[in-house]
Amino acid sequence: MVYxxxxxxxxxxxxxxxxxxxxxYQNVNTSVLIxxxxxxxxxxxxxxxxxxxxxxxxxGIKGDAGLDTNxxxxxxxxxxxxxxxxxxxxxxxxxxxxxxxxxxxxxxxxQKAHVASNIANDSPEGNPPHxxxxxxxSAMRYRNGIVCPSSGNGTTxxxxxxxxxxxxxxxxxxxxxxxxxxxxxxxxxxxAYADWAAxxxxxxxxxxxxxxxxxxxxxxxxxxxxxxxxxxxxxxxxTGGTTSERSGQSGHxxxxxxxNAIGGPL
Numbered sequence: 001m002v003y004x005x006x007x008x009x010x011x012x013x014x015x016x017x018x019x020x021x022x023x024x025y026q027n028v029n030t031s032v033l034i035x036x037x038x039x040x041x042x043x044x045x046x047x048x049x050x051x052x053x054x055x056x057x058x059x060g061i062k063g064d065a066g067l068d069t070n071x072x073x074x075x076x077x078x079x080x081x082x083x084x085x086x087x088x089x090x091x092x093x094x095x096x097x098x099x100x101x102x103x104x105x106x107x108x109x110x111q112k113a114h115v116a117s118n119i120a121n122d123s124p125e126g127n128p129p130h131x132x133x134x135x136x137x138s139a140m141r142y143r144n145g146i147v148c149p150s151s152g153n154g155t156t157x158x159x160x161x162x163x164x165x166x167x168x169x170x171x172x173x174x175x176x177x178x179x180x181x182x183x184x185x186x187x188x189x190x191x192a193y194a195d196w197a198a199x200x201x202x203x204x205x206x207x208x209x210x211x212x213x214x215x216x217x218x219x220x221x222x223x224x225x226x227x228x229x230x231x232x233x234x235x236x237x238x239t240g241g242t243t244s245e246r247s248g249q250s251g252h253x254x255x256x257x258x259x260n261a262i263g264g265p266l
Contacts, residue, residue: 002210006086008035008063009209011042015219022047024208026058031217034084034205038062040071061205081202083209089202094185094193096163097178100146102193103161111159114189115146119159123151133161134184140167144184145177 012024012031019029022045026032032039043058044050053059053069060068060075063084067077081087103111111119116136118125128138129150135141145165153159164170165177172178185193194200202210211223220227 001088002091004083004087004089004206004210006084007214008033009083009212009214010034010217011205011208012044013217013219013221015217018219019045020220021045022050032061034061034063034082034209036062036064036084038065038068038073038075040068040073081206083203083205083207087202087206089206089210090199093181094190095179096144096146096165096182097172098197099182099185099189099193100161100163100178102196103146104158105196106158108156108158111161114192115148115161116184117148119148119153121155122153124148124153134182140165142183143177143180144182145180146182147171 010031010033013020014023014025014027014029014031016029019025019031024032024042024044026039026042032042038060039062040060041058042054042061043056044054046055053071057071060071060073061082062068062075063082065075065078066080066082068075069077103114106114108119115133117130117133118136119133124130124133126136126138130136130138131147131150132138132140132144133148134144134146143165145163146161147164148159148161162171163176163178164172165180166173166175191201207223212221218227222229
């Protein structure tokens with residue numbers, strides 16, 4: 001876990017002349033300092049996915065108190081995690097080994113809701129059986145190695161899941177991907193995992209503070225601290241890409257908080 005200390009921070013990335021799509025702002029193209037004073041009429045650029053309040057009159061944010069959700073000058077969502085107060089968060093993404101462990105604590109009915117393969121019967125659906133349960137395939141795809149047995153699962157007891165990234169049939173070996181970030185997760189998967197692990201999803205405000213720290217915002221900056229991005233070489237493969245780029249840490253030592261998995265910071 002990483003400890004993010006109490007303190008003021010900036011949201012949005014406006015530099016006076018432009019801002020990113022969906023950025024927070026009070027005045028267009030200007031970032032906002034979140035501190036212990038109420039900042040009203042904070043909006044975000046429309047992406048068609050946001051609450052209408054954020055794209056019309058906006059909301060108020062007081063770092064040490066919470067949110068003014070209707071922008072009337074009164075805090076009405078007390079103690080909402082604004083990011084101003086100190087908090088802890090996971091340093092790394094959910095690993096495949098962690099998600100396997102989560103699946104193995106569930107009932108059969110619960111398991112069916114959190115894998116892609118149909119595991120209702122003794123053998124997973126498919127010919128050959130789709131044993132790679134997160135991608136609903138018979139062979140490894142997208143570097144996701146969580147598997148179930150091809151038969152002998154019954155129909156009522158919980159299935160026993162394992163990791164087998166290298167496809168040898170010998171489970172949970174050193175090369176079986178237990179420490180690789182777990183992709184192919186839905187919002188329901190992430191929220192169920194968080195509930196099981198006594199965690200919660202982070203807020204967007206906490207995300208911006210964790211990535212940027214107390215530094216002023218930089219226009220079009222990515223979570224790893226650069227405003228330049230290398231073009232995609234390998235979209236998905238069983239191994240890494242053809243070249244390497246330094247993997248930086250964000251403002252508070254968090255690793256890979258924008259990446260090719262559902263970042264799912266918790």
